[in-house]
Amino acid sequence: MRFLAYLLGVSIVMWGRPVQAQEENASTASKEELEQVKEALLGVSESATEYRGYVDALRKIKVTGYLQAQWRFTDVTTPGSGASHEIGRFSGGAFPANVKNHFAVRRGRVKVNYDNVLTQFVIQIDAIQTGLSIKDAYLAVTEPWLKSFGFQMGIFDRPFGYDVSYSSSMREAPERSRLFQTLFPGERELGAKVFFAPQLGPLSMFRADVGVFNGSGPTSNEYDNYKDLIGRAALQIPIGSEGMEIDLGVSGYLGAIRNNTRYLYTSGTMANGDRGFVVDSSASNLGDGVARTYAGVDAQLYLDVPALGGAVLRGEYVFGKQPGTSGSPSTSQTVSPSSQISGSIYQRNFAGWYATYIQNLGTRDQVVMRYDVYDPNTDVTAPDFLSSNTSGAAGLTASDIRYSTLGLGLIHHWDENVKFVLYYEFVRSEELANITGSPAGLLAYASDVKDNVLTFRVQYKF
Amino acid sequence: MKKTILAAMMFLLVIVPALSEETITVKGSDTMVILAQRWAEKYMQAHKDVVIQVTGGGSGTGISALINGTTDICNASRPMKPSERDKLKARYGSRGVEIKAAMDGLSVYVNESSPVTELSLQQLKGIYTGKITNWSEVGGPNARIILYGRENNSGTYVYFKDNVLEGEDYVSSMQSLPGTAAVVNAVARDKNGIGYGGAAYGKGIRELKMKKDAASPAYPPTLENIRSGDYPVSRFLYLYVRNRPTGTLKEYIDWVLGDDGQKVVTEVGYFPIR
Structure with missing residues (x-):
């Protein structure tokens, strides 16, 4: 208020100046008025200095956010039953029973970052129709000498691969690939990491992160004493001087979860000679750690397509061992658990990959194509599923079925804040032609399950 | 009839040239704002069909504008940071094209x-x-x-x-x-x-x-x-664009890097790059 009062005072003095000059002795009036103006300006200057301190302090607080409202449609005949129970789970959430289309707020994020250059405090919440949840809550400290090494602790993205840390507000497809949603549900995790990320010089093309995490997901308390070591090293290599670049990354995950029984199932040949699981029931398995290990490579190629604009070809491949449970036709039991597994643990060898192509059309429009594959059990293929090996504790289940998804989409950036996304996913599961008669749950997979999803999304980002 | 012809001529004389005008927006470094204004003035004098709008705000502001799509050229008195490049890559599939336009002794x-x-x-x-x-x-x-x-x-x-x-x-x-x-x-x-x-x-x-x-x-x-x-204490002064410049944008940047543009650099008090 004081600042405005000074400004008003200065304005009045300056505005009134020509009228007074006609009526008073010019030289005397000028001196007096100049003194008044000088005093007023000094006051303004003092106030400005005072307010500048407040403004500088406020500048450290950065509030950002985005809201994604969407309408989805699926071609499934009877949503919410049997094999169709999980329709849409990897396309923005499972459709409710008997619902083929619906509106939802997929993400409503608000992020507050107190950025003191070399130290940071970050909180991000997600507000959607089902409630509030914490997405990020961490602090970060960068050393002041080289400003290249840092430390971060709290809830934040796991440093594995490219897709995990790629913001949902920037991602072209509405959701991450099935591979990453399975391995890293929620993307974040409780833990601590160190990073090397030079901002200047030739080393700025390199970044490395490595951390130790609970391994229980972003919102659950730790349920065992096993901690997971996760890391990624990445290199950015410019190509020429036309904005092109290739980025490469390698990632690793060394973790384990506690076995709360003496039973550990791994892929193998069943007693009847069929592919399935074999059980190790050693007493020493109780309380032992079951390995959760992943390795991955990723690459992003940024191209300049004449007359169209920038293009991106992005891909990742991940393989490893994933602990889970037996499974059922209705729920994927290979999604990384967020709570303790009380029953027998099934350890599967998995592999998955995706490739995405994004073509900019000018500065406002984009076309996106993504193909992703997730095979939760690489030791079996569709012909291995038989009526004779798909029942009992050692049998194969729907959690061993391979999925592939082709997504095609259009994006229009309305302005710097708003974008529209139209995206259709052709979801294809392995066709289990050798399942005849039983088990009933797997009969639905004899041909591709109807589970394609159309998403229309509007995003506002600030 | 005469009125119709007159209106048509007015349309051709006023509206058509206006429609064919091309606008280039330039935003960023306050250090470079006078230089950029001089470049724009000189260029527009020789190219009546091009309008160049120059504003300052700081290098960070200019880079944000480039990422948000609200400027065609960003003036920057520092190189782009890796985090800024990542945003540009995510939005436009390009790491941005960096053009060294002048040198400055701080x-x-x-x-x-x-x-x-x-x-x-x-x-x-x-x-x-x-x-x-x-x-x-x-x-x-x-x-x-x-x-x-x-x-x-x-x-x-x-x-x-x-x-x-x-x-x-x-x-x-x-x-x-x-x-x-x-x-x-x-x-x-x-x-x-x-x-x-x-x-x-x-x-x-x-x-x-x-x-x-x-x-x-x-x-x-x-x-x-x-x-x-x-x-x-010397540094380069940069122009950043999203992708390989084409058309009017390329012609303008080529002019900035050419003899006429570099002459302006010297006139304003900076140092030409060649």
Whole structure:
């Protein structure tokens, strides 16, 4: 208020100046008025200095956010039953029973970052129709000498691969690939990491992160004493001087979860000679750690397509061992658990990959194509599923079925804040032609399950 | 009939040329804003069908505008940061095209009446981090040093902090001003003042000679000294565009890098890149 009062005072003095000059002795009036103006300006200057301190302090607080409202449609005949129970789970959430289309707020994020250059405090919440949840809550400290090494602790993205840390507000497809949603549900995790990320010089093309995490997901308390070591090293290599670049990354995950029984199932040949699981029931398995290990490579190629604009070809491949449970036709039991597994643990060898192509059309429009594959059990293929090996504790289940998804989409950036996304996913599961008669749950997979999803999304980002 | 013909002619004379006008928006570094305005003026004089709109705001602001799609060219007095490149890549599939358009010797000014003529980088760092507070510590009179500098959205602020202060924080008593011209004006009025900014603004006050360390010779910010690297506080001034420039944008950038554009660089007081 004081600042405005000074400004008003200065304005009045300056505005009134020509009228007074006609009526008073010019030289005397000028001196007096100049003194008044000088005093007023000094006051303004003092106030400005005072307010500048407040403004500088406020500048450290950065509030950002985005809201994604969407309408989805699926071609499934009877949503919410049997094999169709999980329709849409990897396309923005499972459709409710008997619902083929619906509106939802997929993400409503608000992020507050107190950025003191070399130290940071970050909180991000997600507000959607089902409630509030914490997405990020961490602090970060960068050393002041080289400003290249840092430390971060709290809830934040796991440093594995490219897709995990790629913001949902920037991602072209509405959701991450099935591979990453399975391995890293929620993307974040409780833990601590160190990073090397030079901002200047030739080393700025390199970044490395490595951390130790609970391994229980972003919102659950730790349920065992096993901690997971996760890391990624990445290199950015410019190509020429036309904005092109290739980025490469390698990632690793060394973790384990506690076995709360003496039973550990791994892929193998069943007693009847069929592919399935074999059980190790050693007493020493109780309380032992079951390995959760992943390795991955990723690459992003940024191209300049004449007359169209920038293009991106992005891909990742991940393989490893994933602990889970037996499974059922209705729920994927290979999604990384967020709570303790009380029953027998099934350890599967998995592999998955995706490739995405994004073509900019000018500065406002984009076309996106993504193909992703997730095979939760690489030791079996569709012909291995038989009526004779798909029942009992050692049998194969729907959690061993391979999925592939082709997504095609259009994006229009309305302005710097708003974008529209139209995206259709052709979801294809392995066709289990050798399942005849039983088990009933797997009969639905004899041909591709109807589970394609159309998403229309509007995003506002600030 | 005559009215119809007249209207058609008016349409052809007024509307059609207006529709064919091409606009280039330029945003970013305050250090470069006068240079960019001169470039724009000269170019528009020779190219009546092109409109170039120039605004400042700071290098960071310009880079944000490039990412948000609200400017065609970003002027920056510092290189783009990796985090900024990542945003550009995510949005446009391009790491951005960096064009070195001029060189700048970052000048350090004192009031004309000051007896101090040169400083080492260590002394300058000491002054701006608050370790040196009196002119007598660097060969001047017994008087408190009054510090002037740029606001933190400025590329000059960042460059000075990274390269002179070696990442340390500015002392809180430094008065942040919204442009290099304001820094020059403040130092010109303050016999105990010191400030920094682009060479283009260095008229009416004394530019100090700078030396790399106490044992090195001191050099003024001249073209030869900046190109040779003897003057220790020099930098490139950049233009950034999202993708390989084409059409009118390319013609304008080619002109900036050509003889006419580089002549403007010299006229404004910066240093041509070739």
